[in-house]
Amino acid sequence: MKGIQTMIKELWNFLCSLKLAIVLASLSTLIIGAGSMVMPAHPEIFGDLDRMTLTNWYAAVASQHPLLTWWLPVAGLLLISLGVNTLCCFCDWLMRLRSRWRKTGEYLIHLGFILLLAGYLWGAWAGNRTEGLRLPPGKSVPLPAPEGYALRLEDFRALTGPGGRPIDMISDLSLLRGEEVVARKTVRTNHPLLYQGLVVVPLSFATETSGFRFLRPGRGLVDLVTGETLELSGQERLEVLDFAPHVLRQSNGRVRRIGDQLRSPAFLLELRAADKQIWKGWYLLREGLPEALEHRLNLRPVGPLENRISVVTANYDPGAGLAMAGGACLTAGALFAFFSYYRKRRRQERPEVI
Amino acid sequence: MPQSDIPLLWSALGANALAVLFYLLHVQIRRPAIWRFAFALVLTGFAVQTLTLALRWFAAGYLPVTNLFSTLFFFSWCLAATYVYFELRYRLHASGLFVMLVNLVLLAAALQRDPAIPALVPALDTPLFTLHIVFSFLGYALFTMAFSLGVLYLVRRVTGSALIPDLSKLRRLNEEAIFLGFIFFTLCMVFGSLWAYLAWGYWFSWNIKGVWSFIVWLFYAGMCHAKFVRRWQGTGYALLSIAGFGVVLFTYLGIGLLLRSNHPLG
Numbered sequence: 001m002k003g004i005q006t007m008i009k010e011l012w013n014f015l016c017s018l019k020l021a022i023v024l025a026s027l028s029t030l031i032i033g034a035g036s037m038v039m040p041a042h043p044e045i046f047g048d049l050d051r052m053t054l055t056n057w058y059a060a061v062a063s064q065h066p067l068l069t070w071w072l073p074v075a076g077l078l079l080i081s082l083g084v085n086t087l088c089c090f091c092d093w094l095m096r097l098r099s100r101w102r103k104t105g106e107y108l109i110h111l112g113f114i115l116l117l118a119g120y121l122w123g124a125w126a127g128n129r130t131e132g133l134r135l136p137p138g139k140s141v142p143l144p145a146p147e148g149y150a151l152r153l154e155d156f157r158a159l160t161g162p163g164g165r166p167i168d169m170i171s172d173l174s175l176l177r178g179e180e181v182v183a184r185k186t187v188r189t190n191h192p193l194l195y196q197g198l199v200v201v202p203l204s205f206a207t208e209t210s211g212f213r214f215l216r217p218g219r220g221l222v223d224l225v226t227g228e229t230l231e232l233s234g235q236e237r238l239e240v241l242d243f244a245p246h247v248l249r250q251s252n253g254r255v256r257r258i259g260d261q262l263r264s265p266a267f268l269l270e271l272r273a274a275d276k277q278i279w280k281g282w283y284l285l286r287e288g289l290p291e292a293l294e295h296r297l298n299l300r301p302v303g304p305l306e307n308r309i310s311v312v313t314a315n316y317d318p319g320a321g322l323a324m325a326g327g328a329c330l331t332a333g334a335l336f337a338f339f340s341y342y343r344k345r346r347r348q349e350r351p352e353v354i
Numbered sequence: 355m356p357q358s359d360i361p362l363l364w365s366a367l368g369a370n371a372l373a374v375l376f377y378l379l380h381v382q383i384r385r386p387a388i389w390r391f392a393f394a395l396v397l398t399g400f401a402v403q404t405l406t407l408a409l410r411w412f413a414a415g416y417l418p419v420t421n422l423f424s425t426l427f428f429f430s431w432c433l434a435a436t437y438v439y440f441e442l443r444y445r446l447h448a449s450g451l452f453v454m455l456v457n458l459v460l461l462a463a464a465l466q467r468d469p470a471i472p473a474l475v476p477a478l479d480t481p482l483f484t485l486h487i488v489f490s491f492l493g494y495a496l497f498t499m500a501f502s503l504g505v506l507y508l509v510r511r512v513t514g515s516a517l518i519p520d521l522s523k524l525r526r527l528n529e530e531a532i533f534l535g536f537i538f539f540t541l542c543m544v545f546g547s548l549w550a551y552l553a554w555g556y557w558f559s560w561n562i563k564g565v566w567s568f569i570v571w572l573f574y575a576g577m578c579h580a581k582f583v584r585r586w587q588g589t590g591y592a593l594l595s596i597a598g599f600g601v602v603l604f605t606y607l608g609i610g611l612l613l614r615s616n617h618p619l620g
Binding site: 018019021022024026028032033036040042046049050066085109113120129161167168172187189190191192199201309313314315317320323325327331333334338341 | 362393414438451465473476477479480530533534537538543547548552553554555556557558559560561562567568569572573575576578579582583586601606612
């Protein structure tokens, strides 16, 4: 029994060892320093590290290049060991708090490091990163994570500087859980939407063609976008079911979408009388009105209708709160240690040297 | 950029160069009046640098530390401030030669660059950036001070020169510089991470500068522990301070000049 107690005590002393901390910190420094030298030379491997979580990156990219990335799991193991060592030191300090309270600053820094490490690992394991999420105005776009949430762009403005250079992107965003709006925020640089580990920051913006403006001789201008309905004579209605900026009609007559650039625009239309469908098909502007519509309607294309869409980064990091707490501990610890440093020295308090 | 900057910058360089010359003279002719005059020149140079920094800050509307000229200039200002603090508090006297030599190199390197103040990009327009940059360069300056003290420790140990403070004082000052540098660099990392989270959506970036900043933090965290191990005290600590400065230099200059990084400051 005494032997086991001695063994546990020795193990605890080893885990709390200052020398172990120095060895682990030195090894981590060497491994990360040497390993990181390959990073700038291989952007195709390491360039995506900030675009996805570490675990996703490891599964998708690093596992394909083990010779260039082996140092990362080794560094991870060393840092986790350092975290365990730091945690043991912190617990050891807590148990002797009455005699060591003057070291509060230094041990808050220890706690901060543990929380940061734990927060990072949690985020890397359970988090998700989505870069380049395109948000057209008024539409709800589901988020990959957390599940059941969607973003809706209410309004978007691009701020331009001298020469028309874009300097900021301002998006009025709503975060929805189902149909319920759970958060609203005007997102711009340095002002993200934050909600329970989700952070949405502006990335870029783009222009999207949402429809076309036409002239109906004798009736003025009409904008055709998805969901729009035109009243025709004799109780007939023409509904716009879809719009595509670039399509191709194949030899079998079917229409295929090619891309988002405005090249060969087309509308999917449905002609109805009361509740009955009379005709449904594609109207390619390049081909002119389909035969079924020619004698019912006269449309002359005027120009495209363009929307600015906001492109954002939506990252979900469940460990962010823990990391924030770690940052707060580091700050408090650093300030406490700073102000107590000279006081301790005035009192001739010298730490134990081993 | 204010037109008054150019003569002010050259005046600061002149004052620092003269201070170095007088410190060198003091090595040959050991009269207190000489190091006092050298230190007066250091104070003059520091005052001119402070005025230049204030004018540039006022003209820009933000702390202008956004390109290589301004970071070298700010680094030099922080190092001068650190040396003035150590000199006033601990009377290092002629030992200032080495620190001021490093400071002269920084200032001379800055003057080779374009001093124009660039337009502030929106991502940098936040108090978090200012805090990040101020604590970062205060940390760098203290690590540079520790490097200088480490070199002095080794010189004193080899030569036994009476011009340099005794070994125990140098050891104590070196430990203080490392500790304060680590505290400031910790604050730099915290504010930088918070800023990155709000601006880019992640608080730790794997860009090469972010990785090496973490290495700097880890290295000096190790040093803060190593001072409690007897065999690492004194010479070992002086050698570690010199090695640490190498890591700092690589992180600050080496990455920007030799490698590609997408860190906002290169």
